[in-house]
Amino acid sequence: MKKGYFLAVLLVLSFVLAACTEGTAGDSESASDAKGEDGKQKDSIVIGFESDAATLIANSDVNYVTDAQIRSIYDPLIDRDGDTGEFVPVLAEEWENIDELTWRLKLKEGVKFHNGSDFNAEAAKFSIDYILDDANQSFYKSRWSDIKEVKVLSDYEVEIITSKPFPSLIERIADDLLIMDPVYVNDVGTEEASKKPVGTGPYEFVEWSRDNYLKLKAFEDYWAGPAKIKNVEFRYIPEFSTRLSAFVSGEIDMFKNVPVDSVEKIESDENSKIAETASARINYLALSTFSDGPMKDVKVRQAMNHAIDVDELLEAVLNGHGTKLTGPLSKINSGYTETDAYEYDPEKAKELLKEAGYDPESMELTLDTPNGRYPMDSQVAQAIAAQLQRIGITVNVQVNEWGAHLEKVRNREIKDMFILGWGPAFDAQSTIENLFTEAGPYSSFSEPGLEKKIYETNEMFDQDERYDGYAEIQKALVEQAAWVPLWQQSDMYAVRKDLDFKPKVDEKILPYEMSWEN
Amino acid sequence: MLDFVIKRVIQVGIVVLLALTVVFFLIRLSGDPTPLFLPPDAPREQIDEYRSKLGFDRPLLVQYGEFMKNAVQGDFGNSLRSKEDALGMVLQRLPATFQLAISALVLSLLISIPLGVLSAFKRNSIFDRIAVALTVIGQAIPSFWFGLLLIFIFAAQLKVLPSGGGGSIVHMILPTLTLAAYSIARFTRFTRSTMLDVLRKDFIRTAKASGVPTPRLIARYALKNSLIPIITLVALDLGTLLGGAVITEVVFSWPGIGRLLLQSLLNRDFPIVLAGVFIIALIYAVINFVADLLYAFVNPQIRVR
Numbered sequence: 001m002k003k004g005y006f007l008a009v010l011l012v013l014s015f016v017l018a019a020c021t022e023g024t025a026g027d028s029e030s031a032s033d034a035k036g037e038d039g040k041q042k043d044s045i046v047i048g049f050e051s052d053a054a055t056l057i058a059n060s061d062v063n064y065v066t067d068a069q070i071r072s073i074y075d076p077l078i079d080r081d082g083d084t085g086e087f088v089p090v091l092a093e094e095w096e097n098i099d100e101l102t103w104r105l106k107l108k109e110g111v112k113f114h115n116g117s118d119f120n121a122e123a124a125k126f127s128i129d130y131i132l133d134d135a136n137q138s139f140y141k142s143r144w145s146d147i148k149e150v151k152v153l154s155d156y157e158v159e160i161i162t163s164k165p166f167p168s169l170i171e172r173i174a175d176d177l178l179i180m181d182p183v184y185v186n187d188v189g190t191e192e193a194s195k196k197p198v199g200t201g202p203y204e205f206v207e208w209s210r211d212n213y214l215k216l217k218a219f220e221d222y223w224a225g226p227a228k229i230k231n232v233e234f235r236y237i238p239e240f241s242t243r244l245s246a247f248v249s250g251e252i253d254m255f256k257n258v259p260v261d262s263v264e265k266i267e268s269d270e271n272s273k274i275a276e277t278a279s280a281r282i283n284y285l286a287l288s289t290f291s292d293g294p295m296k297d298v299k300v301r302q303a304m305n306h307a308i309d310v311d312e313l314l315e316a317v318l319n320g321h322g323t324k325l326t327g328p329l330s331k332i333n334s335g336y337t338e339t340d341a342y343e344y345d346p347e348k349a350k351e352l353l354k355e356a357g358y359d360p361e362s363m364e365l366t367l368d369t370p371n372g373r374y375p376m377d378s379q380v381a382q383a384i385a386a387q388l389q390r391i392g393i394t395v396n397v398q399v400n401e402w403g404a405h406l407e408k409v410r411n412r413e414i415k416d417m418f419i420l421g422w423g424p425a426f427d428a429q430s431t432i433e434n435l436f437t438e439a440g441p442y443s444s445f446s447e448p449g450l451e452k453k454i455y456e457t458n459e460m461f462d463q464d465e466r467y468d469g470y471a472e473i474q475k476a477l478v479e480q481a482a483w484v485p486l487w488q489q490s491d492m493y494a495v496r497k498d499l500d501f502k503p504k505v506d507e508k509i510l511p512y513e514m515s516w517e518n
Numbered sequence: 519m520l521d522f523v524i525k526r527v528i529q530v531g532i533v534v535l536l537a538l539t540v541v542f543f544l545i546r547l548s549g550d551p552t553p554l555f556l557p558p559d560a561p562r563e564q565i566d567e568y569r570s571k572l573g574f575d576r577p578l579l580v581q582y583g584e585f586m587k588n589a590v591q592g593d594f595g596n597s598l599r600s601k602e603d604a605l606g607m608v609l610q611r612l613p614a615t616f617q618l619a620i621s622a623l624v625l626s627l628l629i630s631i632p633l634g635v636l637s638a639f640k641r642n643s644i645f646d647r648i649a650v651a652l653t654v655i656g657q658a659i660p661s662f663w664f665g666l667l668l669i670f671i672f673a674a675q676l677k678v679l680p681s682g683g684g685g686s687i688v689h690m691i692l693p694t695l696t697l698a699a700y701s702i703a704r705f706t707r708f709t710r711s712t713m714l715d716v717l718r719k720d721f722i723r724t725a726k727a728s729g730v731p732t733p734r735l736i737a738r739y740a741l742k743n744s745l746i747p748i749i750t751l752v753a754l755d756l757g758t759l760l761g762g763a764v765i766t767e768v769v770f771s772w773p774g775i776g777r778l779l780l781q782s783l784l785n786r787d788f789p790i791v792l793a794g795v796f797i798i799a800l801i802y803a804v805i806n807f808v809a810d811l812l813y814a815f816v817n818p819q820i821r822v823r
Binding site: 054055060061062134143147194209235236239241242245246249405406407409433440442463 | 551777787
C-alpha cells in the first residue's frame with residue numbers, strides 16, 4: 001500500500017509540474033528580480049494598473065487605462081504642458097488656422113518609427129483617417145465627425161479641412177490623436193497591429209501577456225533622446241488590496257488612485273511616498289431640472305448650495321485630499337473665471353425653501369451615487385444626506401453600480417440629485433456645452449436663455465471674445481445654482497521614494513519623464 | 519453503451535443552450551452597453567448610431583435569434599471593447615484557469631483523502647477532532663479574505679512569494695492554496711463520513727475477522743467502496759473550480775477566465791460574457807458526463823442503461 005500511495009503521489013506531482021511548464025500563463029518575473037537585489041541596477045520600473053489595455057492600437061479606445069499605457073509607445077502631434085495646460089509641439093512643429101474651416105500643420109522631420117520607417121504627413125493623415133473610418137469602430141469618432149478631409153500638402157505638411165468651424169480642433173489633436181505607421185498597419189492588418197504596436201514614442205513594444213503585463217523597452221533612436229529608465233512594465237492587478245501589498249513588498253514601483261484612507265499607510269513606509277496633484281477631473285452634486293421635482297425651482301437649488309458644507313465634506317470624508325470648486329469650471333480650465341462660493345448657511349437655506357413654498361421637514365429627496373468610481377463617492381453621498389437632514393430634509397441615498405448609474409443619468413431617469421465626475425477637462429467649451437445644455441444630461445440642468453448664449457459663444461472664433469462669453473456664462477450658472485460644485489479630485493500616486501516623478505494634471509503616466517535618483 | 523453516450527451528448531447540448539439563453543436575457547437586463555464605450559461628450563445621435571451599428575436597437579428576440587444562429591457555428595462575435603474575437607479571448611485564458619483548478623484539485627485530493635480516511639479510522643481520537651475542526655474552519659473562511667491574508671503574510675510582510683500574476687510555480691502557490699482550502703475541507707468531511715458508513719458494513723467486519731491486514735482493509739475494501747460518492751463530489755467541484763475561481767483569480771491577478779468574465783460583466787462586454795458562459799457550461803456538463811462514465815468503471819454494479 002505504502003509503495004502504491006507513494007507512486008500515486010509521484011504521478012500526481014509530475015502532472016502538476018507538467019501543467020506548470022506549459023508556459024500557458026506566460027512567465028513574469030517580479031520587479032525585485034528584474035531590478036536585482038535591493039535595486040542596484042535601477043533602470044527598470046514596474047507600474048501597477050487596475051486593468052489591461054483594451055487594445056494596443058492607437059486612436060481606438062477612449063478608456064484612460066488604455067491611453068495611459070499606449071502613450072509611451074506612440075507620440076501625439078501636439079501635447080499639453082503638464083503645468084500650464086498650454087499646447088506644446090511634439091511631432092507637429094507649427095500649426096496655423098488659415099480660415100474658419102482650414103488648418104495647416106507643419107511636421108517634424110527626421111523622426112523614425114520603431115521599425116525604422118519615416119514619420120511623415122502620410123502617417124498624420126492615416127492616423128486621423130483611422131478614427132474617421134467606420135470600419136475601425138473607433139470610440140473617438142464622435143468627437144472628430146466635423147473633419148471633412150485631411151490633405152497631404154508635402155512630405156511634412158498637412159491640411160485639415162473641417163465641414164464647419166471647429167475652434168477646438170487643436171484640443172482634439174492634443175487630447176486624442178496618436179500617430180501610427182501606415183505602412184506597418186496596412187502590412188500586418190489592424191488585428192496584428194492591435195497586439196504588436198509600432199509608434200514613434202520613447203518606448204517600443206516587447207511583450208504583452210493579456211491580463212498579466214505589458215513590457216516595453218526604451219527606443220534608442222527616439223528623436224528627443226533615449227529614455228533614462230530602460231525597461232517599463234505595466235502589471236495588471238485588479239484588486240486594490242493586492243495592489244497595495246504588491247507595492248509594499250516591492251513588486252511594483254508605483255500605482256495611481258490611492259484611496260484617501262490608505263495614504264497614511266503608504267506615507268509611514270520608509271521606502272515610499274505619495275505624489276499628489278489636483279487633477280482636471282471635477283466632482284459635483286447635480287440637481288436635476290429634467291424631471292418635475294423641486295429642483296426646477298432656482299430657490300430650492302440655491303438652498304441646496306447653502307445647506308451643503310463642502311469644506312466639511314472635504315475635511316471629514318476626504319481627509320483634505322481635494323481642491324474646493326466654487327463654480328462650473330476648475331482653475332485648470334482655459335476660460336476659467338473666479339466666481340463667488342455659496343456660504344454654508346443652513347438658516348438661509350430654510351428661508352429660501354420656505355420662499356419657494358417647501359417645508360423642509362416634509363421634503364423627501366433621492367440622491368443617486370456610484371460606488372467606487374470617484375474618491376469616497378458613496379460616503380460623500382451619505383455625508384451630504386446627513387447635512388441636509390440637519391435642516392430637516394429626508395434624503396434617500398441610492399447607491400448604483402457604475403454602469404447602471406451612468407445609464408440612469410444618460411436616460412434622464414434620476415429624480416432629484418446625483419453625484420458625478422467630469423474630466424479630465426481643460427477647455428471651457430467641452431465642459432459647459434456638455435454639462436449645461438438640454439442635449440447633455442451630465443448635470444441635468446438647462447435654461448433656454450443660457451443655452452442660446454452657450455451655443456453662440458462656442459462659435460466665436462476670437463479667443464478673447466469667447467473667453468468673455470464663457471466668463472458671463474459661468475457667473476450666470478452660479479446665480480442659477482445650476483449644481484452644487486464639490487471639488488477637483490486629488491490624483492494620488494503611491495511611489496517609491498527614490499523615483500523622480502511629478503504627477504501631471506492630465507493623468508498621463510509617462511515613464512520617459514521619470515528617473516531614479518542616485 | 520452507445521445509446522447512453524448519445525443520450526448524454528444531447529443532454530449536454532441542451533444544458534449549454536439553456537445556460538446561454540438564460541444568460542443572454544439576464545445580461546440584457548443590465549442595460550445598454552453603448553454609452554460605456556463612447557466618450558462622455560458623445561452626442562445622443564452618435565450613441566444611437568453606434569447602438570444600431572452594434573445591433574442593440576433591434577428587438578430582443580431578433581438579437582437572440584441572430585446570436586443563437588451564430589453561436590451554434592462557434593461565432594460569438596467580437597469583444598465590444600477590444601474588437602477581438604470573443605471566443606478566442608476566452609480560450610486564450612482557459613489554460614491558466616485549468617492550471618490553477620487542476621493544481622488546486624490535486625492538492626485537495628492529496629490532502630483530503632488520506633486525512634478523511636485516517637480521521638474515520640481513528641474516530642473520536644484527538645487527531646480526528648483536530649481534523650474535523652480544521653475542516654469546519656476551511657469551509658467557513660471566505661476565499662476572498664483567506665487570499666488577502668495569505669498575500670498580506672507571504673507577500674507584504676515576509677516578501678517570500680509574489681502577490682499575484684501568472685506564470686511560474688512560485689506564482690501558483692498562494693492562489694492554489696486559497697482555491698484548495700474549501701475543497702480540502704469539503705472532501706475531507708465527505709471522505710470521513712462515507713468511510714464511517716462503509717466501515718460499519720458487514721463485509722468489513724468479515725474481512726477484519728478473517729485477518730485482512732489493516733492497510734489492505736482500508737485500501738481495497740473500505741476506500742474503494744467509498745469512491746463513488748467522492749467521484750461525484752470531485753466532478754462537481756472541478757466544475758466549480760474551473761468556472762467559479764473568479765474571486766481567487768481577481769485577488770491574485772491570475773490571468774484566467776473568471777477574471778475576464780467579471781471584468782467583461784462590469785464593462786458589459788456581452789460577447790465575451792456569453793462566450794465565457796458557453797465554455798464554462800460546456801466544461802461543467804462534460805465533466806459530469808465523464809463522472810457518470812467513471813462510476814461504471816469503478817463499480818461494475820452500476821450498469822449503464
